[in-house]
Amino acid sequence: MKNHLKVITNIFLTSIALSVLLGSFLRIVGPINQSYKINKKINITGKSSRSLKNELRIKKSKLSSFYNDNLEDFEKLEILINKWENLIIKNPDLDVSAFFISLDNKFYAEIKPDVMLSAASSIKVPILIILLTMLDREEIVWNENLILTEDVIGSGSGWMAYQNIGEGFPVYEVATEMIRVSDNTATNLLIKRLGGIKVVNQRFKEIGLKNTQINNYLPDLDGTNLTSTKDLSLAMALVDNGYLLNVSSRDIFRKIMSKSKTNTLIPSGILRGLGKQSKDTDYHLSLKGYLVHNKTGDIGISYSDTALIQTPHNSRAFASFIVKGPFNDPRSTELIRNLSAELVPFLNQDEKSSN
Numbered sequence: 001m002k003n004h005l006k007v008i009t010n011i012f013l014t015s016i017a018l019s020v021l022l023g024s025f026l027r028i029v030g031p032i033n034q035s036y037k038i039n040k041k042i043n044i045t046g047k048s049s050r051s052l053k054n055e056l057r058i059k060k061s062k063l064s065s066f067y068n069d070n071l072e073d074f075e076k077l078e079i080l081i082n083k084w085e086n087l088i089i090k091n092p093d094l095d096v097s098a099f100f101i102s103l104d105n106k107f108y109a110e111i112k113p114d115v116m117l118s119a120a121s122s123i124k125v126p127i128l129i130i131l132l133t134m135l136d137r138e139e140i141v142w143n144e145n146l147i148l149t150e151d152v153i154g155s156g157s158g159w160m161a162y163q164n165i166g167e168g169f170p171v172y173e174v175a176t177e178m179i180r181v182s183d184n185t186a187t188n189l190l191i192k193r194l195g196g197i198k199v200v201n202q203r204f205k206e207i208g209l210k211n212t213q214i215n216n217y218l219p220d221l222d223g224t225n226l227t228s229t230k231d232l233s234l235a236m237a238l239v240d241n242g243y244l245l246n247v248s249s250r251d252i253f254r255k256i257m258s259k260s261k262t263n264t265l266i267p268s269g270i271l272r273g274l275g276k277q278s279k280d281t282d283y284h285l286s287l288k289g290y291l292v293h294n295k296t297g298d299i300g301i302s303y304s305d306t307a308l309i310q311t312p313h314n315s316r317a318f319a320s321f322i323v324k325g326p327f328n329d330p331r332s333t334e335l336i337r338n339l340s341a342e343l344v345p346f347l348n349q350d351e352k353s354s355n
Helices: 002-067 078-088 120-136 171-180 184-193 197-206 229-240 247-257 266-273 281-287 330-341 349-354
Strands: 095-102 107-111 145-147 168-170 291-298 302-310 316-324
Touching (some): 078 095, 078 107, 120 171, 120 184, 120 197, 120 229, 120 302, 145 184, 168 171, 247 291, 266 281, 302 330
Antiparallel strands (some): 095 107, 095 316, 302 316
16 A cells, blocks of 8 residues: 555656646747747838838839829820810810820820819729728738718718618728719728828829829718829829739739729720710620720719729720819810710721731
8 A cells, every 4th residue: 555655646746747847848948949930020010010111112213104294205196185175175264184195105285284273083993992002011901891971971973871870881891882873972981991181192192193192082072072083093004014003903004094984085085086986885885995094083073083094905095084174064074075085096006016
């Protein structure tokens, strides 16, 4: 009996000794391992930060060649400008801005391209670009849930304003609806998530948008949110050419822009320039070999449209128009269509050069 008790006691004491030794070992090794993990994380983060800063520096240098009026390598299309002026002069009481650029063919045309005019819903394109730059930097998650609150409810276009307060929507749905049906509440929800109006304006400047500024949530019927046709066209051009976004985010941008429902301005104008008129605009443009991804704006006193235009020869051009005039004046929208129709001969430059 004594021997059994002695054995049990020895086992018990040995277990205690091993536990003490193991605890001491873990106290020594644990902090070392944790320190390694922290240092590793710091090193990775530091490398990522340096890489991001270098990438932004390179992109900004590319941006500056466009935004600082450095277009000497591009041909200025005086013929197109004259055609535009002949249309505009017929409506002297309308304030018109236009900008068109083809990076493939290296030419452009402009009329008051830097004038800041009411952006209406065309401001949603720069907002989408800011969202996707943040997605690239992992500052936002694509399936992150955004909660609907009273302060972001916007009247006018869209359906989110009629949903229950407190309901959540993933970022990708909010961004898509902002463009697809020009949802104002979705836009305001994104502005709030991106940091608010002040932060979004700061980010506009960071990517080179000198003349784009948000002053109020949408729908902004007083036209206080401003942009320029040059900002709109070059922002889209630089996204499409990979200067502003990574490849995956650029693809998301194209996909969302392709879903825009309203095609009554630039797309209809291009179809008119091709000698065709139809309510099924996108279909008939595709039969001619064109894809036009656009976003319109309409607040009655200001109409706008900005578009990425892919030609039958797979070159891309970018056009933007803003017309400010009397409330709901049909001349404003008709002028944008006519200005867009004049683009067609210059969109077909590839065809001429190949003959």
